[in-house]
Amino acid sequence: MKNRALVALFVALVLALPALAQTSSTSQDQTTASQPVQSMSSTSDQNAQTSATGKPLQPPAREGFWGRVNPFARKKYVQRQTQPIRDRLNELDELTASNSKMIKDVDSRAQQGIQLASAKANEADQHAIDAGNKAQMAQQTATQANTRLTTVEQVVGNIDQYKPTNQTEIRFRPGQAVLSKNAKAALDDLATPLKNQRGYIIEVQGFSSGRGQTAIATSQKMADSVVRYLVLNHDIPVYRIYVVGMGNAPVQATNATEEQGKTPKRTSGGRVEVSLLKNDLEQLASTTATAPQR
Secondary structure, three states: OHHHHHHHHHHHHHHHHHHHHHHHHHHHHHHHHOOOHHHHHHHHHHHHHHOOOOOOOOOOOOOHHHHHHOOOOOHHHHHHHHHHHHHHHHHHHHHHHHHHHHHHHHHHHHHHHHHHHHHHHHHHHHHHHHHHHHHHHHHHHHHHHHHHHHHHHHHHHOOOOOEEEEEEEEEEOOOOOOOOHHHHHHHHHHHHHHOOOOOEEEEEEEEOOOOHHHHHHHHHHHHHHHHHHHHHHHOOOHHHEEEEEEEOOOOOOOHHHHHHOOOOOOOOOEEEEEEEEEOOHHHHHHHHHHOOOO
């Protein structure tokens, strides 16, 4: 009889446990529901701030008494419990991939900007080098122009200053005005280099023995024969030749004569002095011909 009573008591206790668990769960749900709404919102905001994606993790599903008490968790139960974690990991992977893509895009744009800035800097350097070269060329041109201007000023200032460069003496037999072979050769040596030149004059002075107008006329004939040969055989312009018959005028004194204090001697026989005089126009022409063309 006592055994039956114990068995009945055990059965009643076993049947009462589910009701007790249900009552405990219901009271817990009511306690949770009775908490202030502000506390729930603050908790959700805090979880949202601490989460990576701004979405709070869902609370674990309620399994009742047996789901909490059962020491052997079922597979579906484990999956349900770990699903929010897997979802959150997936969200984190997507967020990481998105951030990586954004970082790569920013880096690509930064590299493009750096390359563009470098290209602009190189172009600016090249322009600066070109400008420097042009400035140097302009300085050289200005220097050359200044040099040529100085040369031209000197030439213009000395345009009427002729300097003797060559002198030849032509001898004639007494009473004759015909050029000998040696005289022609001497005139050829003097006149041949003058072809296509400018800035020169030829001074021809005739001297003859005798006195008065007769000597002057003879010296003029000898000088005219020299001029005629230069014009006909070497195409020397007539306006470049100055002719004068000196007759039996005294010969210009040399330095030795002046030192000795002697009187200049008069001419004996016939002769013609041919002097070549030049100014700086020939130098200016050669400078212009050799100046670099730009």
